[in-house]
Amino acid sequence: MSLPLSAKVPFGGDYNPEQWPEDVWKQDYRLFDTARIDLVTLGVFDWALTQPAEDTYDFALLDTIVERAGAEGRGICLATGTGAHPPWLAKAYPEVTRTDFEGRKHRFGQRHNSCPSSPVFRRLATELARRVARRYADTPAVLAWHVGNEYGGACYCALCAAGFRGWLRDRYGTLDALNEAWYTTFWSHTFTDWDEIEPPSALTEHWRGPDHSAFAGITLDYRRFTSDAMLTNFRDEKAAIRESSPTLPVTTNFMGMYRPIDYHRWAPHLDFVSWDNYPPDDESAARMALTHDLMRGLKDGQPFWLMEQTPSVTACRDVNPLKRPGLLRLWSWQAVAHGADAVLFFQLRASRGASEKYHGAVIGHAGRADTRVFQEVAELGAELERLGPVSLGARTPARVALLFDWDSWWALELSDGPSRLVGYQQVVLAYHRALWDAGVDLDVVAVTADLSRYDVVVAPALYLLKGDLPQRLEAVATRGGSVLTTYLSGRVDENDQAFLMDVPGPLGQLMGVRVDEWDARGPDVVNPVRLGDGADQVDVDARLLFELVIPQGAEVVGTYQADFYAGTPAVTRNSFGAGDGWYVAAGLDQVGVSWVVRQVLDRHDLLGPHPDVPDLESAVRVAADGSRLRF
Amino acid sequence: MSLPLSAKVPFGGDYNPEQWPEDVWKQDYRLFDTARIDLVTLGVFDWALTQPAEDTYDFALLDTIVERAGAEGRGICLATGTGAHPPWLAKAYPEVTRTDFEGRKHRFGQRHNSCPSSPVFRRLATELARRVARRYADTPAVLAWHVGNEYGGACYCALCAAGFRGWLRDRYGTLDALNEAWYTTFWSHTFTDWDEIEPPSALTEHWRGPDHSAFAGITLDYRRFTSDAMLTNFRDEKAAIRESSPTLPVTTNFMGMYRPIDYHRWAPHLDFVSWDNYPPDDESAARMALTHDLMRGLKDGQPFWLMEQTPSVTACRDVNPLKRPGLLRLWSWQAVAHGADAVLFFQLRASRGASEKYHGAVIGHAGRADTRVFQEVAELGAELERLGPVSLGARTPARVALLFDWDSWWALELSDGPSRLVGYQQVVLAYHRALWDAGVDLDVVAVTADLSRYDVVVAPALYLLKGDLPQRLEAVATRGGSVLTTYLSGRVDENDQAFLMDVPGPLGQLMGVRVDEWDARGPDVVNPVRLGDGADQVDVDARLLFELVIPQGAEVVGTYQADFYAGTPAVTRNSFGAGDGWYVAAGLDQVGVSWVVRQVLDRHDLLGPHPDVPDLESAVRVAADGSRLRF
Amino acid sequence: MSLPLSAKVPFGGDYNPEQWPEDVWKQDYRLFDTARIDLVTLGVFDWALTQPAEDTYDFALLDTIVERAGAEGRGICLATGTGAHPPWLAKAYPEVTRTDFEGRKHRFGQRHNSCPSSPVFRRLATELARRVARRYADTPAVLAWHVGNEYGGACYCALCAAGFRGWLRDRYGTLDALNEAWYTTFWSHTFTDWDEIEPPSALTEHWRGPDHSAFAGITLDYRRFTSDAMLTNFRDEKAAIRESSPTLPVTTNFMGMYRPIDYHRWAPHLDFVSWDNYPPDDESAARMALTHDLMRGLKDGQPFWLMEQTPSVTACRDVNPLKRPGLLRLWSWQAVAHGADAVLFFQLRASRGASEKYHGAVIGHAGRADTRVFQEVAELGAELERLGPVSLGARTPARVALLFDWDSWWALELSDGPSRLVGYQQVVLAYHRALWDAGVDLDVVAVTADLSRYDVVVAPALYLLKGDLPQRLEAVATRGGSVLTTYLSGRVDENDQAFLMDVPGPLGQLMGVRVDEWDARGPDVVNPVRLGDGADQVDVDARLLFELVIPQGAEVVGTYQADFYAGTPAVTRNSFGAGDGWYVAAGLDQVGVSWVVRQVLDRHDLLGPHPDVPDLESAVRVAADGSRLRF
Numbered sequence A, B, C: 001m002s003l004p005l006s007a008k009v010p011f012g013g014d015y016n017p018e019q020w021p022e023d024v025w026k027q028d029y030r031l032f033d034t035a036r037i038d039l040v041t042l043g044v045f046d047w048a049l050t051q052p053a054e055d056t057y058d059f060a061l062l063d064t065i066v067e068r069a070g071a072e073g074r075g076i077c078l079a080t081g082t083g084a085h086p087p088w089l090a091k092a093y094p095e096v097t098r099t100d101f102e103g104r105k106h107r108f109g110q111r112h113n114s115c116p117s118s119p120v121f122r123r124l125a126t127e128l129a130r131r132v133a134r135r136y137a138d139t140p141a142v143l144a145w146h147v148g149n150e151y152g153g154a155c156y157c158a159l160c161a162a163g164f165r166g167w168l169r170d171r172y173g174t175l176d177a178l179n180e181a182w183y184t185t186f187w188s189h190t191f192t193d194w195d196e197i198e199p200p201s202a203l204t205e206h207w208r209g210p211d212h213s214a215f216a217g218i219t220l221d222y223r224r225f226t227s228d229a230m231l232t233n234f235r236d237e238k239a240a241i242r243e244s245s246p247t248l249p250v251t252t253n254f255m256g257m258y259r260p261i262d263y264h265r266w267a268p269h270l271d272f273v274s275w276d277n278y279p280p281d282d283e284s285a286a287r288m289a290l291t292h293d294l295m296r297g298l299k300d301g302q303p304f305w306l307m308e309q310t311p312s313v314t315a316c317r318d319v320n321p322l323k324r325p326g327l328l329r330l331w332s333w334q335a336v337a338h339g340a341d342a343v344l345f346f347q348l349r350a351s352r353g354a355s356e357k358y359h360g361a362v363i364g365h366a367g368r369a370d371t372r373v374f375q376e377v378a379e380l381g382a383e384l385e386r387l388g389p390v391s392l393g394a395r396t397p398a399r400v401a402l403l404f405d406w407d408s409w410w411a412l413e414l415s416d417g418p419s420r421l422v423g424y425q426q427v428v429l430a431y432h433r434a435l436w437d438a439g440v441d442l443d444v445v446a447v448t449a450d451l452s453r454y455d456v457v458v459a460p461a462l463y464l465l466k467g468d469l470p471q472r473l474e475a476v477a478t479r480g481g482s483v484l485t486t487y488l489s490g491r492v493d494e495n496d497q498a499f500l501m502d503v504p505g506p507l508g509q510l511m512g513v514r515v516d517e518w519d520a521r522g523p524d525v526v527n528p529v530r531l532g533d534g535a536d537q538v539d540v541d542a543r544l545l546f547e548l549v550i551p552q553g554a555e556v557v558g559t560y561q562a563d564f565y566a567g568t569p570a571v572t573r574n575s576f577g578a579g580d581g582w583y584v585a586a587g588l589d590q591v592g593v594s595w596v597v598r599q600v601l602d603r604h605d606l607l608g609p610h611p612d613v614p615d616l617e618s619a620v621r622v623a624a625d626g627s628r629l630r631f
């Protein structure tokens, strides 16, 4: 099962005709004509509409909406509608609403509001998906199924506590194994009954918020459980869909670098990946490239759908600037260049009320076609129409891999010590930025990915090591490749326990170093690092974290210039097999990171076509027929 | 019914002899003689004293206190004493304490601690008011009734939920109407039973605090309900007072620009307005002028009482600077100039214990008359004695109106998008400041006020439009007046739904513009705006919000100078009837706002006597005999 | 009963062999040999180990651990193990977990997790202490008992509410006395039944956090109660130990300037004081000196144990810098110089998992002896071995006392007004810093201490006055001594009620001033103060608080230079008896504070040997044989 079938890049987005009288629909479709909009996502929040009471399903209005879209020649991405539960459900079954990290039981409101462990929620959501699929599986306009919406958040209720205990029994088998994994001899935590185990929250193990836990191992497992519990919700609905729709592809919309959900664990269960791109600001081109690559990497390079982006402004932020002219077009093409096989918006028509009425829309409250925004959308629609099918299914031929790992993200940011100021994303972004500036095509992959196809593997902040990853990284070097990793790598095993060896643990042989200790400092403390020598020498800044390295065979590439460890190594390169292991022991600034990364790329002749033109982005996709598309 | 009768401006304030032995009372009255204090507010927190148990009322001490005040020749503003309930009540009836926005049920403590919907609280508070009035209605010294104290805050308990549902039934009649008003098709919120409706709180619709609601319409209604519920508390007590006191005026002390209570809805139910003036700092002269004018405008220009001000310091702030010498006098006279017919303090004698022991008082802990503060109070007392009755009842003859609207305040600050950085008060303050600097007399009035008497109507951030306001604003212009409004006006109807037309909605004809889109930016982004032309041309800064305007007949008065919309209009003037509509599309700095406001005033020859002397304030009141008092 | 017997300064620290297999123990002891580690603290978090179920005690592993330590020739500080309760206890008896300030009932997790008022917790913790003592009292290696761990925090549950009411009955006897003490006439708070009294929390009297209470008197008493309730826990365990161990000294580890626990009330119940020294940063030398002196002063100058310090980094902070080379040695010797008779670490071997795995340890995860940290530890061990017994029991001969008072700390920081920006510790630190810079030996003592041995008594921010302290301070001056106090002194009595007299209350006669009023300003407002005259004149800055002083006999030493009170006194000296009272009315900067303090010291010829060498610290201890040790 792969992506939905289409003759060109689908163009359109979320559409809510149920909010409007039918005469507005008519105006909308004429404007869709103008803008070449050929796909509508329907029904994302229709639960209250399609099931107005526990024993009543009513598809009359949705039928009309679906029929109209089909009659107008539009493709449909049809949602099961379980992204938010209806008021009657919360009233009848208080168990369905969540209990938050602070221990507060919520009542009806907002969206993303269902406890993933609630049997009632699971039963009714699955049944709704079943009925939606049964009803519309044979509607030719329906191209894909959209389950739930932006899964996320967490619940800490008693049902989730029970679910967590069951999940732990599956994982550990015995309490002895669990006690060992969680290191419960510390602080008198030895569990003697499964029922003694509580979800880690502000009421139990946490002392200053979700990242401050007395037992990171417990919290790490709760994050895994939460991600899995919601995945079960998705899988339940997908299975119900499959009962009547054996072949139409199923997705749910991801949110890029979204910490609470381990998309690597989810991706095998989706037929195709789709995601919602809401960059934090105008300066996010590199970050978006990384996120597109991450999303493309979820299913081994398979193209994805850009399920949502705003045509102009967001609404939920403190400050919501508009997309400057041309950015909508530029960013849409960036998505295509990085693997998007659909370009969709949230939203096609602006709501009149509630929290998203000011969120950008193709059609605004006045229903005009002569707005700047509508015109930019229409021009993009025309361009995509001219593009035709050529990019569909095309692949990215990368020889460089960037490792991205939710477990490392979670464990690093949970850690008490060395520094709360080091963020996983920030480290990854810096190394990605260096690769992006260098114009290299790259894949962003899980630590479980096949690394045998890459010449260079960049693994920033590879904090938690699991499985045979160290061996596979060594294999990359053995056959002549380069592996680069950084400070705060090789620290803990999958239970968040320190390795009983020198840092960087099982990466030590490959890196040829041992870390004797480490120094963390506030953001205004700089330790200059001198990189290279001779004409190539450069002085850069390092901040936040400084590991003190004692080479065990590695060559020194850069040294600290200040403090009592001045002159000791900050960057090293170790010959290993036919290749190398590079270790960056400090929080180098972007210039320093880029310098190191280019050293690595140079050895493999991997610099892109215009590596020194700032902010020029290039990307290559290879179509099914072998033709290369250069963006 | 109007203000209490008095032969001069009453001078005095809150007095708590129940905290002291009687020999202290005697010292106090001799000091009151020295300071010409002729009015005491008694009994504001006496519930625990006057009703020590549910079945026991005990007025013995209050009798003595009231008798003494009368015997000493002082007027009395007598409180019902329901500003805080006693411990026994909270213990016997846990329902009376509030549940907060976070869903936490409070127990006994603080003040302002009663659930406005609690039947027990309502019954007992009303009964206490009834008994107080019955007992003292014929006491000649009693000049006025003071109900509760500084009504405010909010409650989210089950009783309030039930009260809210009843209020909604009254407002909407049917669930269909409610669903339509709240736009519940969005996010699957269609309500099918009144009991499904929850107070909007951190446990239901809110996601980051009281201003971040998924459904602003629900929250807006809850604010209206809360204001109304407390108004019902006030009205209950007033009705009970009226049973035995048919003519003495009744008030409660307002708090100026206090967001939780819509004083425009309350004012008709008070016989006279009184308020507590605690400016945030020494630089608040303009702000206080605005607030006095707002308070005076509540009852169509009727004078008010300045019920509280501190003679020196506050206590509850992080930093409590003292009032510099002379400020007490200056600010008291400012109040009189703007319509105050009483000058009162909190507090006459400082408490020994609890949270207000360091709050400024006429008499401090040492009981001295030779403090700086006491001497300034005494000098002011002497001045007011010399003033005599001349200012009592005098009116302000204003030709300029500034609109102030709680609904717009609430809805604008609830809005998701365009910018959380734009505060309603800040916009209003800037336009008021321009008028104040120009030395013009003005009224601050509700959007429902009669506008036919004004030449100029300034309506900053008139976000929510209700009733026939657009027509009445057009009428001002039709007959030759000027109407000025700004960005973020004409956005939503009274249900917080966007108008299905160009911004500024029903104000578009009057303003002769349409807003195509808008840009919000952080506080450090400046877009310069060029105002006027020729010799009059001036460049000012604009920040935070920038609407992109397409004139529909309006003349361009100012243009943006930067960004892709450089050269487009930032300020416009539209000829409408014999007058004009002025539209300011961006967050101009104070110089820019003042420039525009003076353009408007100039056309009506309304600049004050010394418009260019900084920080000089002037005000005019016209006495009942027609004489003009110039301050 | 005094300190544990030992032939030299014990050296070692917390050791958790229960976390490791026995072969690791063996490696550890060989490394201990290298580092001259001769004392291990065992069993601090062993409750889950020694009592795995309510009816099961299992000392098998602890027996082995204790035996091994003894066999290896190490002394043992043996913990009762009640610093954290086990999961089964929380599950079986939910009452044992705490309810926090926000009213949230916690469930099992973390440490310091027991409600001090819970009968079940008290019974079982006491029984465990009884059994541990009975089992190991005759083990020769055991030198001392360690009860609980770092007592602290607070609980607001119903059991604590009941405990609080009992404590109040003991304190006040009658509700009338309580109502008078708490000034409950204010805000209708008169209590008519003990059960109406609630713990002051976010749900009752507090409005912005633990320091913002409507009734500081209630909160002050709750802090006293909390400190006393935990003291009862300690005393319960100690009594149980005494049943079988009549002579071994008992301690618990304090935390220096830790606000929640009044160590002056605890100290008489400990046989010797021990504390954990985790300075906030590298610049804390003066602060640590103060804290050591405070700890030494708890038992009238008796030496204390330095129970914990990290050999390198902490883990729980946002940023955890390493101790620069040499600091470990320097700070350990500073402790000895100020009265430490033991130098111990947390921790001897780093945990593999949970929240302290990155906390510094003598032995790291790799088990190496060739780390920088281990080598510094070993060098220190050798030095202490060479020192031998000479410093044990030595006393500090101080003629200067600095008063430190938990009641003043609590009450000042609870106060509404004048300024939340004035912190008790900050004021004390500034005056201590001045004494420290001057190189003077000083004692830091309680306000109840015998002052007759001191020439100079420095009492910064002596906000709350209790007992006969004013008389004893006057006695110091009468016999020729100097007393120095500051702004915010002499404000309230022990019930937090203002004195009904001029500020500084009962200190007014000694100081010869009255404070007419006070001005608080933000941190960027400076009022320069001119100190002294002639050649000695100096201009310094004052900030935050400015009291306006009218001398009543005192000589003016410094004057304000700005604002309307320019020229009035900021610092005064009053002749009283044969000595003086010095009053500093404003928040002088460090230069100003030091100037005043040196004036005072000069009069008594008390400046240290090198008062002008910056950051040079000196201290003197006098050994039992009278020999002086100079550090």
Ligand SMILES: [Zn+2]
Pocket: A098, A099, A115, A116, A117, A118, A155, A156, A157, A158, A159, A160, A161
């Ligand atoms: Zn749940």
Ligand SMILES: [Zn+2]
Pocket: B098, B099, B115, B116, B117, B118, B155, B156, B157, B158, B159, B160, B161
């Ligand atoms: Zn309520």
Ligand SMILES: [Zn+2]
Pocket: C098, C099, C115, C116, C117, C118, C155, C156, C157, C158, C159, C160, C161
């Ligand atoms: Zn408790």
